[in-house]
Amino acid sequence: MGFLYRLFRKSDDGKVVLTKPGVTLVPGNMAENQLTPGMRVGWMFALPAMANGNTDFIVPYKVRIIDSCVIQQEAAMTSGVVRVYNGANAISSTMSTAAADTTMARTTTIDDAYCDIAAGGTLRITSSGGATQPKCLVLVEGILMV
Numbered sequence: 001m002g003f004l005y006r007l008f009r010k011s012d013d014g015k016v017v018l019t020k021p022g023v024t025l026v027p028g029n030m031a032e033n034q035l036t037p038g039m040r041v042g043w044m045f046a047l048p049a050m051a052n053g054n055t056d057f058i059v060p061y062k063v064r065i066i067d068s069c070v071i072q073q074e075a076a077m078t079s080g081v082v083r084v085y086n087g088a089n090a091i092s093s094t095m096s097t098a099a100a101d102t103t104m105a106r107t108t109t110i111d112d113a114y115c116d117i118a119a120g121g122t123l124r125i126t127s128s129g130g131a132t133q134p135k136c137l138v139l140v141e142g143i144l145m146v
Contacts, residue, residue, distance in 0.1 A: 038064070038143040045125050045138040047082075049074065052133050055125040063142035065115045065123075069106040070095040073135040080130025082138055087122045089114040097127070097134050116145065 041063060045055055068084045068091075081094035084107070091114050092107035099105060117123055123140065127133035 038145055041142050041144050043123065043140045043142075045140070047125065047127065047133060047136050047138060049135040050133055052080075052127045052130065055127075055138075057123045059117050059121050059123050060119060062119045062145040063117050063123075064145055065091050065110060065117065065140060065142045067107065067110070067141040068092045068095070069104055069139050070097060071137040071139070072097065072099050072101050072103045073137060074101055075134075078130065080127065080133060082125060082127050082133075082136065084138075084140055085122075085124035085126055086114040086117045087124065091115050094129075095138075097130065097136055117142075 043057065045057075047055060065084065065086070070082045078098060080097040082097055083090055083094050084092040089111070091111055093109040095105040095107055097105075125138050125140075
């Protein structure tokens with residue numbers, strides 16, 4: 001992953017810039033330890049209508065989770081939520097699955113104590129609260145950490 005480091009350089013005036021001249025990545029001055037180069041990565045979990053439970057994915061590289069949402073794919077349930085976890089620790093707020101078909105619910109918080117998942121760690125999607133989990137898509141976005 002050394003190629004990521006070649007994408008950035010520090011200019012003579014201390015700004016972090018892309019290696020392409022004239023393109024400033026971050027305005028102002030930044031210390032090198034304030035910049036973590038990384039590429040966006042994403043996962044889409046197509047959850048079928050099923051009993052409540054966990055859907056686990058072993059992440060092969062270190063990532064920082066920055067966003068998640070759920071998109072309904074069938075008629076509304078009376079209750080139920082989906083939540084993103086780092087193993088047993090909640091990363092996101094609960095996202096309601098008690099909504100009409102095609103409705104999207106986005107997390108309102110990301111817990112910075114648990115949003116970094118180590119290489120080989122478990123990205124878990126948990127459904128709970130309703131009698132069953134409705135058919136839905138759960139989208140999770142992260143940044144590949146180098």
